[in-house]
Amino acid sequence: MKKRYIFFGLVVLALVGLAITPAPSFAKAKGPIKIGFFAPLTGHAAQTGRDMLSGLQLFLIHQNWQVAGRKIKLISEDTEAKPAVAMTKVRKLVEKDGVHVLIGGLMASTGYALMPYVDAKKIPAIYAIMASDDLTQRHRGKWMVRTGWASSQPSHPFGDYAYKTLGFRKIVTIGYDYAFGWEVIGGFQQTFEDAGGRIIQKLWTPVGTLDYGPYLGRINKDADAVFALFFGSGALNFVKQYKQYGLKDKIPLIGGGTTTDEHVLPSMGDEAIGVITALHYSEAIDNPVNKKFREAFKEYAGKMASYYGEGPYTGGKWIIEAAKKINGDVENKEAFLKALKTLKITDAPRGPIELDKYGNPIQNIYIRKVQRINGELHNTVIKTYPKVSQFWTYNPEEYLKQPLYSRNYPPLKK
Amino acid sequence: MKILGIIAAFVFLVILPPFISSYWLTILTQMLIFAVLAMSLDILMGYSGLASFGHCAYFGTAAYVVAILTTRYQVGFLGSAGSALLATAVLGLIFGLLVAHTAGVYFLMITLALGMVIWGLAFRWVSMTGGDNGIAGIPRPHMGIPLSFDNPVVFYYFTFVVFLLCLLLLYLFIQSPFGQSLLGIRESESRMRSLGYNTWLHKYLAYVVAGIFGGVAGILWSYYNGFVSPMDAELTSSFEAFLMVILGGAGTLLGPAVGAGIIVFLKNFVSAYTQRWLLIIGAVYILTIMYAPGGLGGLVKQFLKGGEK
Numbered sequence: 001m002k003k004r005y006i007f008f009g010l011v012v013l014a015l016v017g018l019a020i021t022p023a024p025s026f027a028k029a030k031g032p033i034k035i036g037f038f039a040p041l042t043g044h045a046a047q048t049g050r051d052m053l054s055g056l057q058l059f060l061i062h063q064n065w066q067v068a069g070r071k072i073k074l075i076s077e078d079t080e081a082k083p084a085v086a087m088t089k090v091r092k093l094v095e096k097d098g099v100h101v102l103i104g105g106l107m108a109s110t111g112y113a114l115m116p117y118v119d120a121k122k123i124p125a126i127y128a129i130m131a132s133d134d135l136t137q138r139h140r141g142k143w144m145v146r147t148g149w150a151s152s153q154p155s156h157p158f159g160d161y162a163y164k165t166l167g168f169r170k171i172v173t174i175g176y177d178y179a180f181g182w183e184v185i186g187g188f189q190q191t192f193e194d195a196g197g198r199i200i201q202k203l204w205t206p207v208g209t210l211d212y213g214p215y216l217g218r219i220n221k222d223a224d225a226v227f228a229l230f231f232g233s234g235a236l237n238f239v240k241q242y243k244q245y246g247l248k249d250k251i252p253l254i255g256g257g258t259t260t261d262e263h264v265l266p267s268m269g270d271e272a273i274g275v276i277t278a279l280h281y282s283e284a285i286d287n288p289v290n291k292k293f294r295e296a297f298k299e300y301a302g303k304m305a306s307y308y309g310e311g312p313y314t315g316g317k318w319i320i321e322a323a324k325k326i327n328g329d330v331e332n333k334e335a336f337l338k339a340l341k342t343l344k345i346t347d348a349p350r351g352p353i354e355l356d357k358y359g360n361p362i363q364n365i366y367i368r369k370v371q372r373i374n375g376e377l378h379n380t381v382i383k384t385y386p387k388v389s390q391f392w393t394y395n396p397e398e399y400l401k402q403p404l405y406s407r408n409y410p411p412l413k414k
Numbered sequence: 415m416k417i418l419g420i421i422a423a424f425v426f427l428v429i430l431p432p433f434i435s436s437y438w439l440t441i442l443t444q445m446l447i448f449a450v451l452a453m454s455l456d457i458l459m460g461y462s463g464l465a466s467f468g469h470c471a472y473f474g475t476a477a478y479v480v481a482i483l484t485t486r487y488q489v490g491f492l493g494s495a496g497s498a499l500l501a502t503a504v505l506g507l508i509f510g511l512l513v514a515h516t517a518g519v520y521f522l523m524i525t526l527a528l529g530m531v532i533w534g535l536a537f538r539w540v541s542m543t544g545g546d547n548g549i550a551g552i553p554r555p556h557m558g559i560p561l562s563f564d565n566p567v568v569f570y571y572f573t574f575v576v577f578l579l580c581l582l583l584l585y586l587f588i589q590s591p592f593g594q595s596l597l598g599i600r601e602s603e604s605r606m607r608s609l610g611y612n613t614w615l616h617k618y619l620a621y622v623v624a625g626i627f628g629g630v631a632g633i634l635w636s637y638y639n640g641f642v643s644p645m646d647a648e649l650t651s652s653f654e655a656f657l658m659v660i661l662g663g664a665g666t667l668l669g670p671a672v673g674a675g676i677i678v679f680l681k682n683f684v685s686a687y688t689q690r691w692l693l694i695i696g697a698v699y700i701l702t703i704m705y706a707p708g709g710l711g712g713l714v715k716q717f718l719k720g721g722e723k
Binding site for chain 2: 041042077078082083084085087088089091092095096107108109112113115116117132134139177178179180406407
């Protein structure tokens with residue numbers, strides 16, 4: 001009987017002990033600068049999440065884990081690619097670990113979920129990958145700093161390019177049936193049709209589709225080109241099946257940047273050669289910073305650099321440069337945020353970056369063509385559009401009056 | 415012995431919260447919310463012998479109703495929560511017609527499919543639900559009292575009161591003659607039928623009640639996170655609730671609540687130290703099933719019996 005009392009007593013003590021962990025103290029000035037990283041490190045998106053973490057770690061290693069005389073501490077958390085889990089983990093990073101700045105996130109939904117929280121807590125959050133247009137358009141947050149891209153940003157110049165340079169007039173689009181797919185394809189449709197072209201058919205497939213046979217059979221054969229938007233194993237399968245169905249030699253394949261992104265490109269074969277896509281990064285960009293980055297990334301992570309690695313690498317650089325500007329005084333949150341929002345970087349692997357007043361990067365967009373060089377597939381840059389904003393050549397206020405790109409917007413013209 | 419347990423729980427859940435860090439407080443709040451969900455599922459799994467893989471349909475529906483009403487139509491707390499409960503009840507009444515005549519693996523499959531229907535609706539009905547992006551910016555409720563629910567301590571106690579209320583109601587539900595006949599159906603449906611019980615109606619109502627309490631958890635979740643997404647109604651969420659009940663011990667009511675607490679704790683505590691945290695949780699499940707098939711609730715029952723000798 002006595003033993004049981006002792007047992008219960010111990011349980012209670014243990015619980016109390018766990019519960020009373022010291023609250024974060026921001027007063028400890030000149031301790032390390034704490035960076036909180038969150039991304040899916042388990043589950044279906046784990047590979048991408050790990051590439052993101054590698055990119056960030058790589059930059060901090062190059063930085064020797066210190067800036068402005070202060071050490072840098074990186075705390076990483078797994079979001080399982082679920083926004084609710086991400087919320088819990090971010091709360092932990094902010095309220096328990098007391099991080100000074102957040103960076104990470106893969107899914108757009110996580111980005112939206114997080115915004116009210118970081119605004120309430122006044123913690124700068126760097127969105128290095130999360131691309132949903134409205135994060136810097138119709139639903140902006142004050143404490144969010146996007147150093148990545150907006151989904152439709154590369155599509156705008158690409159639509160123009162497809163009409164004027166590639167000479168396409170009629171295009172069929174096919175892509176994942178959710179926000180990211182709609183925005184990439186919607187942006188392309190808008191500028192392609194503005195230039196004078198026409199989208200003659202739009203096909204949507206559920207996320208995670210592996211067999212594209214039923215969709216490939218429905219593609220309108222009058223098309224001059226097919227624009228595809230996939231990622232991961234979907235991209236692998238689509239490009240392969242596009243060739244197997246005999247379409248590759250008849251209708252050229254173009255697409256959103258993730259369709260031939262370097263996270264799947266090494267697994268592709270000859271079927272990918274000649275596919276033209278647009279993105280704000282390519283591993284093949286020819287500048288000294290990128291050359292150094294891709295070699296270091298290959299050595300550190302053991303694989304080809306992709307925008308998933310470059311994003312947080314540059315995001316990390318963004319944090320460090322901003323911290324330098326304010327002499328490492330990241331406890332002064334308003335000043336830190338201001339430094340983050342007004343920063344300009346000229347030597348990121350992807351090229352020069354600055355933020356527009358809506359908080360989205362103005363940066364180069366690269367039109368890339370898959371080519372085999374020394375036996376390896378690469379996204380060779382065939383055209384660079386410098387300083388592209390998320391609004392392309394449109395007037396921002398006018399642009400924001402039109403609805404967000406969706407399944408039915410812009411509509412298919414009869 | 416029981417008294418000691420209650421005192422420990424009281425200290426932990428009532429006296430301690432204002433003194434712990436805000437992070438642990440939000441974790442504690444989350445534990446209570448999932449405790450309500452697990453208890454509601456226990457009505458089906460433990461007391462009616464019906465294993466459901468689609469319970470988060472109710473959780474998700476309620477969360478979405480609250481999210482849509484508060485962010486789009488600025489409906490107050492009572493209006494939103496009431497509508498959410500009504501919506502889950504109606505959903506339960508409709509889905510119940512499809513599932514109440516089945517049992518065992520068939521029940522499991524149909525609830526799974528229906529759960530996916532709700533997920534699909536949340537994912538694809540973009541104009542209403544925001545699709546994959548979810549709905550963000552749900553404000554904490556204003557109750558017309560001087561306390562602000564934005565304060566995590568206040569919201570915790572609010573959740574705690576709702577939890578106690580659900581616990582009490584579910585306890586009364588099980589102790590009622592109706593609840594007792596559910597136990598009879600679990601043990602032998604054919605015998606109950608031959609005794610003249612309308613077993614279909616019993617199962618049907620149990621399904622609806624479980625759904626409504628799942629909805630209560632969904633309402634709390636929506637306010638707690640300020641955000642809903644299709645993930646909340648997904649199969650993996652239903653599955654997690656299922657595992658909470660198994661771990662805690664089906665048919666013990668408080669057991670699943672504890673199971674929920676343990677899983678939320680493990681997920682947030684262990685994952686901070688290792689990326690292999692899923693392995694640890696997996697090991698916990700396997701050990702539970704091998705050495706404590708009655709779950710933690712079953713273990714405690716045995717333990718208490720031992721103590722009374």
